[in-house]
Amino acid sequence: MIRVVSTFCIGLMGFTCIANYHVSEQTRIARQELTRTEKEIKAETRDISVLELQWQKVANPEVIQKLAEAQLGMQNAPSVQLASVHDLPRRGDMLNNEDVHSANAEVEATPTPVVKAAMRSGM
Amino acid sequence: MAAELTVYQRRILFGAAFAFVAFLGVGARLVDVTAFNEKLAVPRKAETVFAARADLVDRNGDLIARDQPADDLYARPRLLKDKRAAAAALAAATGADLTRVQAVLNDKYSSALIARRVVPEVRVKVDALKLPGLEYLPNSKRDYPFGRTTAQVVGVTDLDGKGVSGLELGLEKQVRSGQGPIATSIDTRVQFILAHETALSMAEFHAHAAGGLVMDVKTGEILALVSLPDFDPNARNFQEGDSGRNIMVQDVYELGSVFKILAFSLAIQDHKIRLDESLPIGNGFKIGKYTIHEAEHMPAYLSARDVLAQSSNIGTAQIALRSGAARQREFLTNLGLLRPLKSELPERARPLYPSNWGIVETATIGFGHGISVSPLSFATAVASIVNGGRRIAPTLLKNPVDSRGEQVVSPETSATMRDLLRYIVTDGTGRKADVPGYDVGGKTGSAEKPGRHGYQAHKLVTSFCATFPIADPRYLVFVVLDEPHGTKATGGFALAGYTAAPLVGHVIARIAPLLGVPINPITLAKENHNGSG
Numbered sequence: 001m002i003r004v005v006s007t008f009c010i011g012l013m014g015f016t017c018i019a020n021y022h023v024s025e026q027t028r029i030a031r032q033e034l035t036r037t038e039k040e041i042k043a044e045t046r047d048i049s050v051l052e053l054q055w056q057k058v059a060n061p062e063v064i065q066k067l068a069e070a071q072l073g074m075q076n077a078p079s080v081q082l083a084s085v086h087d088l089p090r091r092g093d094m095l096n097n098e099d100v101h102s103a104n105a106e107v108e109a110t111p112t113p114v115v116k117a118a119m120r121s122g123m
Numbered sequence: 124m125a126a127e128l129t130v131y132q133r134r135i136l137f138g139a140a141f142a143f144v145a146f147l148g149v150g151a152r153l154v155d156v157t158a159f160n161e162k163l164a165v166p167r168k169a170e171t172v173f174a175a176r177a178d179l180v181d182r183n184g185d186l187i188a189r190d191q192p193a194d195d196l197y198a199r200p201r202l203l204k205d206k207r208a209a210a211a212a213l214a215a216a217t218g219a220d221l222t223r224v225q226a227v228l229n230d231k232y233s234s235a236l237i238a239r240r241v242v243p244e245v246r247v248k249v250d251a252l253k254l255p256g257l258e259y260l261p262n263s264k265r266d267y268p269f270g271r272t273t274a275q276v277v278g279v280t281d282l283d284g285k286g287v288s289g290l291e292l293g294l295e296k297q298v299r300s301g302q303g304p305i306a307t308s309i310d311t312r313v314q315f316i317l318a319h320e321t322a323l324s325m326a327e328f329h330a331h332a333a334g335g336l337v338m339d340v341k342t343g344e345i346l347a348l349v350s351l352p353d354f355d356p357n358a359r360n361f362q363e364g365d366s367g368r369n370i371m372v373q374d375v376y377e378l379g380s381v382f383k384i385l386a387f388s389l390a391i392q393d394h395k396i397r398l399d400e401s402l403p404i405g406n407g408f409k410i411g412k413y414t415i416h417e418a419e420h421m422p423a424y425l426s427a428r429d430v431l432a433q434s435s436n437i438g439t440a441q442i443a444l445r446s447g448a449a450r451q452r453e454f455l456t457n458l459g460l461l462r463p464l465k466s467e468l469p470e471r472a473r474p475l476y477p478s479n480w481g482i483v484e485t486a487t488i489g490f491g492h493g494i495s496v497s498p499l500s501f502a503t504a505v506a507s508i509v510n511g512g513r514r515i516a517p518t519l520l521k522n523p524v525d526s527r528g529e530q531v532v533s534p535e536t537s538a539t540m541r542d543l544l545r546y547i548v549t550d551g552t553g554r555k556a557d558v559p560g561y562d563v564g565g566k567t568g569s570a571e572k573p574g575r576h577g578y579q580a581h582k583l584v585t586s587f588c589a590t591f592p593i594a595d596p597r598y599l600v601f602v603v604l605d606e607p608h609g610t611k612a613t614g615g616f617a618l619a620g621y622t623a624a625p626l627v628g629h630v631i632a633r634i635a636p637l638l639g640v641p642i643n644p645i646t647l648a649k650e651n652h653n654g655s656g
Binding site for chain 2: 001002005006008009012013016020023046049050052053056057059060061062065076
């Protein structure tokens with residue numbers, strides 16, 4: 001009986017040692033992977049940070065305006081705000097006490113300018 | 124039945140049972156710690172990548188300033204076989220001075236600094252050289268994607284990453300507190316438009332300097348602040364004609380007639396005038412040994428309303444005198460014009476005003492002479508008048524909530540002043556600031572600059588202070604041109620009505636749709652009809 005118990009205990013100890021070694025080895029490998037992944041994340045974050053900065057530079061209105069004027073021959077066009085977004089009815093709201101089922105609009109091919117904008121000509 | 128166990132056998136059995144239970148306990152605890160107990164796991168700190176300073180973003184989240192990785196490049200001279208060729212290649216790739224690079228590579232030290240703050244683009248070039256013995260020490264460089272457009276308001280940092288001007292200095296604590304991005308009140312779209320139009324006007328009128336700002340009169344947020352000449356914050360050295368001086372906050376000006384807004388606000392608040400009453404103008408108004416003249420020819424009599432619309436100095440002097448020196452001083456103090464204005468910007472200017480505030484001073488201050496304030500201070504005072512009469516403090520941090528404080532003038536006075544400002548634009552000196560449909564109200568200001576021998580007739584500071592939409596103003600636009608010159612198109616005139624007013628009109632025409640200000644179809648139709656007629 002004692003031999004059996006002793007053998008079982010020694011076997012259990014041996015198994016525990018092997019299991020512990022296995023877990024610690026897995027942990028070491030996982031930690032290495034984690035470190036590598038963290039480095040990659042750090043490098044990616046740096047790259048994203050630099051790219052965001054570069055994007056901001058190219059999306060700068062000054063750059064876009066220069067490109068539009070030089071490449072597309074565009075000029076500042078007067079624009080008007082006819083209504084605020086807040087004035088629009090919310091989805092599901094009743095319009096004139098009736099549900100809105102469909103809507104359409106037609107736009108003139110060459111709309112005549114209705115706004116006399118203060119353009120930089122003369123003074 | 125088995126023989127009874129001896130005492131030794133019992134002890135061994137007891138010991139084995141104890142060891143078994145202990146193993147079980149340790150095993151159970153191991154399982155618990157590894158599988159179920161998360162609390163014992165060591166928390167991992169979030170690593171900061173390289174940023175020492177937080178990002179600055181505009182009110183829409185667009186980047187205004189960010190640290191980007193820019194490591195310092197060192198070389199180990201001993202590992203370089205051909206130092207001369209290496210020096211030439213490194214100097215060409217980094218833009219460093221060739222003589223200096225040659226000198227440090229031939230020096231006795233084991234490590235030589237080749238270039239500081241090497242940005243990623245340059246690093247790619249350096250790495251392509253495949254030279255041995257190169258190494259980088261982590262560093263960062265503050266980058267400003269909007270460059271000159273935001274330079275004066277955002278400011279810059281020094282080589283050690285400390286703020287030296289603008290918001291970089293004013294928000295130093297917040298920027299270094301390790302928080303996320305700091306949202307400023309600046310709208311980069313509005314900032315660009317204001318900078319662009321101001322630069323065009325400055326060039327057109329050959330002005331010495333120019334500046335402008337756009338402010339939300341209800342929240343106090345400054346959406347744009349421009350001061351020209353400016354500088355390139357990414358270059359870190361000034362080119363010819365550049366300036367790091369923000370005239371909108373650092374300089375004080377005698378602003379001239381635009382100050383009449385304040386004289387009228389006070390008189391209306393104290394019921395000292397009726398807008399329909401007639402005031403004698405004549406050829407000059409004598410106070411003691413001084414005579415006040417008009418800048419332009421005026422009729423003999425003007426209604427109080429037209430005194431402001433036609434910008435009569437004599438009429439305004441009479442109105443200011445009705446308020447009296449003590450009350451005028453109290454009013455301007457209450458509006459914060461007699462002390463330096465506090466904002467997130469570290470730059471501020473001390474206003475200049477007479478120590479002996481007598482009758483003559485009361486009259487001249489009424490039309491904006493004899494008192495010098497910073498443009499930002501003045502704009503803030505006017506914002507407090509037109510926003511319903513409640514005190515507002517300017518801020519460069521995003522804070523889109525109504526921040527108006529106590530009343531400085533009554534809501535009725537505020538409404539009357541708004542009507543008068545609109546009248547100036549429709550029928551007075553501010554016509555060129557009008558933008559059909561946006562109901563602009565505003566006042567011109569043309570002041571001769573003081574010199575050694577008195578005021579200089581040909582050196583003007585012109586300004587225009589506008590607010591829109593006038594029925595319930597949301598935005599205030601204030602521009603200043605320092606020493607503009609007349610052109611053929613203006614008939615040689617350099618007064619504010621010809622220089623500053625059109626500039627404000629151009630700015631409002633471009634920013635109002637961006638800011639979601641709805642057009643007033645009634646005034647649009649009316650003004651288009653009048654225009655076509």
